[in-house]
Amino acid sequence: MTKIGLAYINGSVPGFEDFGNLPTDIVKENGLVNGNKASDELDALIIPGGTLIESNDINMDLNREIKKMARDGKPIIGICAGFQLLSNQIDIGRKSPVPIVKDGLGLIDVNFSPLITSDRVKAKVYDNSFLVKNQTEDVTGFHTHTYGKVEGDAKPLFYSQVQRMNYGDTNKKGDYNIFSGACNDDENVIGTMIHGILDENPVLVDNIVEQIDIQDLDDIYNRNLEVKKYLESEVGIHTGIKVPAVKPMGKPKYLMIGSNGSDSGKTFILTGLAGALRKRGYKVALLKVGPDVRDIIPGLYLTKGKMEDYASVKIGHLGWADIESTVAKLNSSDYDIVLIEGVMSVFTGLLNEKVPFSAAEIAMSSNIPMILATGVNKGGIESAAIDIVAQANMLEKFGISVEGILLNKVYNDDIFDNVVPYIKNNTSVDRILKLPKLKSADMRGFIPEVEIRYELFTSHAMDLIENNLNIDEIINMAREVEFEKIYSFEEIKSRMI
Template identity: 40%
Template sequence: MVKIGILEVDGVLTLYEHFGHLPTNVVKADGKIENGKKAHEELDGLIIPGGTIMESESLTPELAEEINLINDNDGFILGMCAGFQILGKETDVGRNSPVPIIREGLGLLDVTFEPLINTNKVEADVVDDTTLFTKGLKDTTVTGFHCHTYGKIESNDKNVMYSNIVRANYKHKPSRVLSGVTNKKGNILGTTVHGLLDNNPAIVNNILDYLDATKQYDEIIAENKKLHEKVFNEIAVNTNNFYIPKKEHPEVPPMIMLMGTGSESGKTFLASGIVGALRERGIHTYVVKVGPDIRDLSPSLYMNKEKLHDYASIKIGDIGWTPLDEVIEQVKGKGYDLVLVEGVMSAATGLLNEKVPYSTAEIAYAGNIPVIMVSSVSKGGIETAAIDIEAHIKLLNKMDIKTKGIILNRTYDEKIVAHVTDFLSDKSGIDKNNIWSITKAKVENKGRVPEDYLQLENFTKAAKDVVNKDLDVMKFVELAEIPKFRDYLTFNEIVDIYKK
């Protein structure tokens, strides 16, 4: 039977997609598979998933040599998103830096990358069929999604795929962008179209045909299932910390929402820490995001070794993927013990937009989802955060949204926190035991980089450590409730609430 490797190193989202259920063996940073043999000696092909490989600097010399040798052996190599960057020449990862921050790839594809954010579902046009991946597919359309920060691609190689996107850099900007490049030999494909193999069986069939393995597909799928179970059971990557699940899971998982008083309140950081801490306790938690920025889900999916499903993005207005009522239906029976909803920006951001729904608060109302209010004290201090939280809770009360807990994030003074906790409990009626203070976490990065330069392995470890230290994480399970969709408030109803 043919063997197809999938790379699993720090910063890689190994199970973010299924890759057509093709992978049969894991390749580690030393370039070896599980039996200790070098990858190029055993594998017929290699898949490099997305993640933060460039930022995490996970490409070791041993691994680089094995990838080059697989190419020399005419094995197929598929690089997805960050895996594409690894195969290219270089990536400028300094999105908010005044000067470029360059990370070099292997140069197997003559491609460079610069920042361009896109999180669309996409249709991509195949414009070349001379590669093993696109054989017979020229002038057809394939489907998938984008989830990247570095999507501006300059190529001097063979361009085979162009995506039609609607938004870029958070703005409505319909355009056609390069999303698939191969080498001249045609055995290497780099692409930004996630779900390419899962959504387009013809490409899987082309790979199997190239490997003369079409009749072996059932065996490959069986081996892939074993690999999936093994990878899934470890919490994050290279931690030797394993998930021991509860024996039974509810058919309808309860939900609870992390709702912020503004951007940069720490929702994404806390969500990934909560996922990891609960998983250590045998609780399977899936995170869904209000709105379209599915990049925020990557840390939680890294912790959980989870696929990004369509229901991971709750549609608001004309952005995002799946309407809330469908999300509630689709998470049923999936083995989740809890669904954690991460809000977008402030609870009220978009609330007075005539598109309905267009805010986190409207989603919480419509799903009857209880809320944990999160506010960072970094900008205005602990007292300002408390006043901001109180104002938000008053608004939520008017909207018939239940606030069940409060998190003061990045606190620095225990005495002030104690006074503020009394104040918030008195004003909101929330039990003081459900008002938490999170101390500022130290996230160590490996490079000289801007603050928002994310390394998944360090970010998620710091999140889990601080959650385990400062939160009673099982309370999130206790405070969650079974969602009940009750339709959205009308725009006029929202305006009337504001006037009260």
């Protein structure tokens, strides 16, 4: 019986993609499969993406089994963080004055350093491994990483064509400018930064099937269904939180998490809500307005949800899928609730003549209700209250339903209580919510833009949300929606008067 392992370890995102529907067995930190060593039980191993290096949760037992499988010539495929794990070393010191170097397993002769990309990509293929045999066309998939600069002498497999790097356009249309995949000299240990590569390129799956001589593919797929059931049965990784069965809600209900600026905590709030809803049995879709889908990965870590091909909502030329097609796909899906994270302020980009170019315009297009959040840590609770009132009233002029106002990082309950009447008296919003300041938020591992440990970030986010917000009340804020129209630049300006 052929067995293909999938690493299920803290910091990994094993539900992020389907991996060609090939994994048949779960491999945990102890390196065992059904009580036996992975190197004895498995014919191949897939190591998913995540924060394996930042989380530092790969222990010696699993490392030893990975190395043994590599020496035995068995296929090992590492994706994103899985690729990093197989490399020589990784500099995770983005925004650090000095490199912060973590060692990999040294199975693929490359090193990693900071480089941000979050694109749907095509990638040129180099014939240096069984995996790409007969793959005569570009492969497709997506990037979403912070530490993605690959340099080294390993045999190349892929070079990706990207539109943006480090938040800026590349201005190199058609160039294959990112080294995005490599293999070892024996060509059996493979790493790539391209997520979805086994789901979108069937020739690669055929090559794996041939390489490990799978005789009964239906048996593989049936056992893969059991693996997926196992993944979906737990919130997060090794939390022990089981997902109950609930009756589907019918058409999905939508809720956007918007804000009056960056550093308001949108990602933290969305992550905690995603986990809390999944804990109650709901199937939760996560979307990001704009291109930076890295922000919704912590939520997907908890829900075990897929990074859908419409997860990045287009604004101007940035993103993956337009809001009209996204709503159409979601409304025919089996999701119960759709949480959408805005980008920067809800009004950032509003007066760009490329429409839509802001979270407000995306909400307007389909009457998506919103929780409007503000961080109070910079200007104080009073300033935040005054600012959020102005933002809420402007959203009302645009016809956007603000279902709740949330003050985040509240450091003084008495001051919060004193500003609530001001907010209620000067807006039409009845629900004024708060989240307390998280004392450990300055620790490394809490910053998505720099270094994030998913198990740490997500557990704190879910605990804070559940302990301070009424989840049933949040569910009641969500609404079914239909796409209506994209408002023109002139229509937008007229509503601002």
